[in-house]
Amino acid sequence: NAVDHAISSMPVSSVLRPFLIGNRAEVKQMCITEYNEAETMQLFREQERREGHREGLKEGRQEGIRGTIQILRGLGLSDPQIKSAIMQQYDLSDETADDYIYR
Numbered sequence: 088n089a090v091d092h093a094i095s096s097m098p099v100s101s102v103l104r105p106f107l108i109g110n111r112a113e114v115k116q117m118c119i120t121e122y123n124e125a126e127t128m129q130l131f132r133e134q135e136r137r138e139g140h141r142e143g144l145k146e147g148r149q150e151g152i153r154g155t156i157q158i159l160r161g162l163g164l165s166d167p168q169i170k171s172a173i174m175q176q177y178d179l180s181d182e183t184a185d186d187y188i189y190r
Contacts, residue, residue, distance in 0.1 A: 090115045106134050152177055152187050 094111060097104045107114050110130060117127065152173055159169045170184045179187070 090118050106131070110134070148177070152179075156187060 174184045
């Protein structure tokens, strides 16, 4: 109960809070048994890798969309044509496509 209370009462802005909530069972088990610094650091590294991978994919996708827009503009396509192409290619909403083209 103490572990649940400690995790739940952490400030929402805490960097550790999402990790601890997402790994609550492992955190409780570590607290009940024995703290192992090497294991704990490994859990943190794995979490960072997962989050970093998602961010990297997101950034790569954004760069791909921007690059596609530049290429299509270079080929002389109009903004409505480009919008239609990126919406189809990247499965974007109308609003998201506008954000890429007009901002």
